[in-house]
Amino acid sequence: MAGWQGTERPTLDAGNCLIFAGNHGITARGISAFPADVTAQMVANFTHGGAAINQLCDTAGLTLSVTPLMLDTPTADFSAGPAMSHDDVLVAFQAGMDAIPETCDYLVFGEMGIGNTTSAAALCAALFGGHGADWAGRGTGLDDAALAAKAAIIDEALIRHGRIFDSPQALLAAYGGRELAAIAGGVLAARARRIPVMLDGYICCAAAACLTLLDTAALEHCQISHLSAEQAHGRLSDALGKTPLLSLNMRLGEASGGAVATLLVRAALATHNGMASFAEAGVSGG
Numbered sequence: 001m002a003g004w005q006g007t008e009r010p011t012l013d014a015g016n017c018l019i020f021a022g023n024h025g026i027t028a029r030g031i032s033a034f035p036a037d038v039t040a041q042m043v044a045n046f047t048h049g050g051a052a053i054n055q056l057c058d059t060a061g062l063t064l065s066v067t068p069l070m071l072d073t074p075t076a077d078f079s080a081g082p083a084m085s086h087d088d089v090l091v092a093f094q095a096g097m098d099a100i101p102e103t104c105d106y107l108v109f110g111e112m113g114i115g116n117t118t119s120a121a122a123l124c125a126a127l128f129g130g131h132g133a134d135w136a137g138r139g140t141g142l143d144d145a146a147l148a149a150k151a152a153i154i155d156e157a158l159i160r161h162g163r164i165f166d167s168p169q170a171l172l173a174a175y176g177g178r179e180l181a182a183i184a185g186g187v188l189a190a191r192a193r194r195i196p197v198m199l200d201g202y203i204c205c206a207a208a209a210c211l212t213l214l215d216t217a218a219l220e221h222c223q224i225s226h227l228s229a230e231q232a233h234g235r236l237s238d239a240l241g242k243t244p245l246l247s248l249n250m251r252l253g254e255a256s257g258g259a260v261a262t263l264l265v266r267a268a269l270a271t272h273n274g275m276a277s278f279a280e281a282g283v284s285g286g
Contacts, residue, residue: 001196001269005105008194009273012266015106017062017097017255018186019046022178023074023094024115025083031118031150033140036074037096039114041253047122048182052252053110056259061266062108067099078122078160079157082173084181089169091120092178096185100193105155106224108188108262110199110255111179111207116139119232122154122175124232126163126259127209131155137202137230168210174273176210183207188214190220200258201228201250205236212240225261226250 001010011254021043023036039062045068056076056240057064075083084092100107113119120134125136132154138147157175165171172181180203187208200221211218224237227244228249238272245261 001106001265002008002116003073003194004194005194006163006194010269012040012061012106012269013059014101014103015062015108015262016101016104017057017108017259018108019064019066019110019112019255020096020099020114020179021066021068021071021180023114023178024113024119024177025074026075026079026118026153027074027077027115028077029153030146031139031153032114033142033146034114034154037116039112040068040071040111043222045072046254051254052186052256053254054260056256060259062259065099067095067182068181075177078119078175078257079153079160080196082161083119083176084171084173085119086169089173089176089181092181093169093185095181099182099186100189100195104195106265107186107195108197108200108258109183109186109204110200110253110258111183111203112254113179115176116177116180117159118150118154119175119177119180120203121232122157123171123180123206123210124156124236126161126165126171126175127270128236132158134234134235137232139230160190165213168213171210171213180207184210185261187211187222191218194219197222198225198261199223200255201253202230202233202236203253205233205240208235209240223275226257228257
């Protein structure tokens with residue numbers, strides 16, 4: 001944080017947690033144990049203060065902001081065609097950029113979107129190679145048969161769209177979701193503003209990973225908060241060259257891991273900024 005904030009004594013005085021929500025047409029293929037209606041229901045719960053992330057943000061001292069993105073208009077089924085148009089991606093990308101407050105010294109990103117683990121897995125397969133089975137996880141609780149079907153659907157999409165893309169926007173148009181594009185836009189804007197970023201789990205990391213098409217060092221301002229219970233998150237973390245701070249078998253999403261990891265950041269900052277050196281404390285050297 002010191003390097004990105006450009007100070008010997010970094011601060012976390014204006015920390016924000018940004019959650020983006022979107023719906024996915026791929027859910028029509030039966031890749032989720034929950035219906036798409038749950039996305040809007042969870043957004044309402046965030047707004048009313050009743051979700052886990054509301055309590056965690058209060059505890060971690062983060063200001064929570066939730067941005068629903070056209071929940072009544074899901075993306076298209078990306079196994080049959082592109083998930084979004086280029087313009088759709090740009091609108092969502094800009095929404096992520098615009099969501100960052102003017103006063104902000106630290107960001108946590110999170111998401112809500114039934115079906116978005118499938119989109120995340122497809123993005124990872126396109127970026128880093130492998131098959132659907134290498135990247136697909138159980139998401140909201142799929143059984144073995146549904147998990148195998150999910151992996152096969154991703155393989156169908158890889159055949160249709162391929163793996164060669166010249167920009168994050170093109171990749172997101174093929175496989176992504178509005179909330180994933182918004183996260184990518186927000187992470188990019190945070191880098192331009194030198195704001196340190198804490199990524200939540202598998203889905204957030206997959207969204208941010210799209211930016212490596214611009215620059216392999218695009219995520220140097222980011223830290224992964226925790227190792228998700230999604231089976232491919234460790235593989236994705238390795239591909240990004242990052243080590244998650246926590247491993248608590250979490251899989252809730254909604255920025256929950258990022259908020260918990262923020263407590264570690266606060267502890268580290270308090271120690272860094274407040275601890276005396278041996279000389280300052282009058283401790284004799286060895």
